[in-house]
Amino acid sequence: MFLLTCSHAFLWYIPDKPEITTHPQGVTPKEGNNVTVSCNAIGNPSPSITWTKNGSIISTAGDPRSTFGADNKSLTITNVSRADSGQYQCVASNNLGKATSNAATIDVQCMFIVVQKFS
Numbered sequence: 692m693f694l695l696t697c698s699h700a701f702l703w704y705i706p707d708k709p710e711i712t713t714h715p716q717g718v719t720p721k722e723g724n725n726v727t728v729s730c731n732a733i734g735n736p737s738p739s740i741t742w743t744k745n746g747s748i749i750s751t752a753g754d755p756r757s758t759f760g761a762d763n764k765s766l767t768i769t770n771v772s773r774a775d776s777g778q779y780q781c782v783a784s785n786n787l788g789k790a791t792s793n794a795a796t797i798d799v800q801c802m803f804i805v806v807q808k809f810s
Contacts, residue, residue: 715780729766730792740784776799
């Protein structure tokens with residue numbers, strides 16, 4: 692007597708539009724400091740992430756002080772200046788749609804230098 696068995700594994704592919712799971716948080720750095728904001732998103736297929744400042748897409752080609760982390764899940768700006776202040780958002784996209792994070796405010800504070808004059 693022979694007993695034959697078969698085992699089948701099924702992988703279900705359920706497409707899903709992007710969803711932001713971790714929103715970037717606002718920061719108030721002093722001029723000259725470095726800043727990193729992060730976000731995370733899920734979806735199927737995995738979404739690609741881009742970043743915006745005040746609604747405009749950020750490109751690292753235009754500013755060598757800006758760099759993206761792994762899979763663009765973080766944005767680091769080195770040596771921040773007042774011009775870096777603004778509303779930052781991540782946008783997660785796949786072929787089913789896109790999701791935009793809450794805005795994170797980066798409010799760069801002036802570095803004051805106190806000069807004391809002695810007579």
